[in-house]
Amino acid sequence: MAKRRFNVPWRQPETEAGPITLDSRRLYILPTRIGLVFALLVFGLLVTSANYGISLGYLFTFLLGGIGVAGLFHSQRNLLGLTLRPLAAVPVYAGEAARFRLRIEKPGARPRGGLVLNHAEASSPQLDLISAGSGELVLELAQARRGFHKPGRLILASTWPLGLFRCWSVFALDWGVLVYPRPAAQPLPFPATTGEGRALSWRRPGEDEFSALREYRPGDSPRHIAWKSVARGQAPLTKQFTGSGGSESWLDWADCPETDTEGRLSRLTRWALDGERAGLVWGLTLPGFRLPPGRGERHLQQALAALARHG
């Protein structure tokens, strides 16, 4: 069994899969600046009461002190028992902001409020769960570089209910966003089609000759499904066609006019997007990676993911 380390807020938290349910061991609490001013005020009131011998003043002073203490408990109670469920982040292109959505579920009917998700770079807008049972905190983080990026250390914080104390929990979720390379700004002609140099066929590209059957994958065109086998009660299969005769292009690392890695990836990304927009059939060749020609949203995403993760 792993040795349990003492939980301190500045330690880099261990990455967890989520969902996380907040228990008191993961919550930290400290007074806010207003909380310190409040403490100073209570002290001042105590001195005033003692100075002038105001008996009711003592009672009022201690009442305020009690409100502060009760506020401390309420502050912790506000986060206690919440379940944090990371939702999948939609991939973005480098230069855009990724939206990390954290779903917050409260266990009972009691209102929870003032929830904010903090990151070293940005904070989410505040979420109040007054009557709703759950809601989403959206953290927008600008993504400058391609690749798979994890937000890392995150803080769920709240100064609810009085703003005198800040209660927070530090965690790192197994959570990330895929950032595609930024598409090159300058358009360049799409790479020429290969094969026998045939120009565009009247046929729809990629549908030339039947070659094999493979397992159905979500996203396959219904026109390619082998309905006969479905009718026989078998698992759905997808017909595959070799595109050798079609007008297919290869987006090749070596064909890029750019010479640096990022420049080439940007170029390839741009081509892939252009190709998808134009409805072309294309394949992708990177050093150590080869995506057979194809088309469609899924194909594009495979290509973009490969570009994002390259290197």
Place this chain on the structure above:
Amino acid sequence: MVRPDRRTLWLVVPVTLALLPHALYVPLWASLAVALALAWRLTPLWRKDSLAQKAIRILLAIAGVIATWLQFHTLAGPEAGISLLVQMVALKLLESDRRRDHAVAVLAGYFLVMATLIHHQQFAVAAWLLLTTAALTAALASSQASEPLPLGTALAGGGSLVLQALPLAILMFLLFPRLPSPMAGLIHVETGRTGLSDSMVPGSVSRLILSDEVALRVDFADPATDARGLYWRGPVLADFDGRTWRRGGDRATLPAALPVGRQIDYSITLEAAAQPWLPVAGLTRSLPVADARLTAYQEWRTPRQDHERLRYAVQSWLDYRLEAELPAWQRAQALALPAGGNPDSRALARLWADQSATPREIVDRALAYFRREPFHYTLNPPPLGEHGVDDFLFLTRRGFCEHYAGAFTVLMRAAGVPARVVTGYQGGELNPVGGYWIVRQRDAHAWAEVWLAGAGWVRVDPTAAVAPERVERGLAEALPMAERPLLNLPANWLRPWRQGWDFLNNGWNQWVLGYDFQRQQRLLARLSPSLASLKGMLWAMLAGIGLILAGLALALLRNADDRPKTEVERLYARFLQGLARAGLIKGPAEGPLDFAARASRGRPDLAGQIDTITRLYLALRYGGGAGSEIGKLRRALYIFRPGGGTASKK
């Protein structure tokens, strides 16, 4: 008409509640300025980003400071400070829109509440204090929400915080070590207090008569004691200049006094007054008031010229012999009369002196004279001329207690009997709710003291000779019907309410406002002698705080939301807990039946019980099972002991 948004109201209304009582104390122009500022804030005219309005705010702030300086010639004193604070809070409201501004305004509101307590600490103020504190706390909470909370939610939040704070507040109030005396000089707050004064002209006592204010409350150890027969001795007036009676000069010598007869015990709660006198009935040897002094005239007083509300226990003898031997200076003082004044009165007194064998006989002749001649007891005596006593005795014959006491004393002195005027209170009203007596300012009275050889100073109340009802039944009965003060007309149906209200106020005064160093020591010593020390108090305070924090933690942090609501769910949760201890944990998505099947496989020895409990649970939970079924479930769980069986460990 655009209504101000809820967020604004949530800030302005609670802070206004805190500002309200200060309207009584700050200058009128400041109140008006604050009212206008608040009104401006609530109208759509107000813009937070307008540069022009920002300039106006700055100008207003400067104008406020200057005006305050012009009014008070300082900015530091409590009056000037509070006046300035009130204006600045209103200006803060004009700029507040961010969360931090809200918090600052609310904290200033808390301070305003405290500033009110300097003037007012009555029982009724406590209700306002609780309401305002809850409202301000709710305002603070409301500023935390991104959307303004519904009124009910916010108020319930603020109110419940105040309620949860109360145990700690009460504990600290009782145990926090009080100082034996205030740290610095008290702010002297003029409230126009009335009370006994150390001079008397005709009319000075009758002014008090119109006041319904409580002077003191008396709690007798023997509840059967009737306070109406007692004279509460205040300042003694021995110097007479022909019109005004004044206190004689103070001497270091204390009067010799011998108690006679039986002692009575009582405690007095004396309201705050701008006079130093501590009224006592009868003779007492000591008074448990810090630095209380006895004077040469057998008066008790505080060292300063005023006092806050005081409570003191008294043991006194109603009968006593005061100064059996009269010092020479006293005799000279008690016989002195201004030369040439009141010739007719002097002649009458000399006549009595010639006709009488003993001074006591002179006293009796004088009292008989008051009884015999047509004297009237009235609040509206006709004005008196240069020889006031002559006019009163022979011409007008209408007067109030001070006329009778003054004239009687002049007669006695003229006849060669040492005499002086004593002022104080006489009478009172029993509060049947609390079993104590209330003596009001309208019970103020003046009587005379004569010195008789062998007996010392003897009290003589000439008013009793004229209007015995005054002494026996109180003022209202003694006055002619048309003169009875309006306030005193006891609408009889109102009286129980007034008495109940006075009882509440008295308890409040005793236990909250009067809770000072001495009272704390006495209370704690009664609970346990070890508590009355500083160390004991601190330990008790720490222990109490620990207990209250534990209670709060238990009540607030034990996750109340996760607890099953109904008994059926609670019982099933216990069943699950039992199995969990035995190593069988129900998965979050596992249904009761699936889990029962799995659990039965894990613990075949319990299969029958598991099956029964699960069936009963499902029937009760989903099948609308009969009420008798719950008893079966309870019994089944009672005998369900998964820990003790033959555990089949994997």
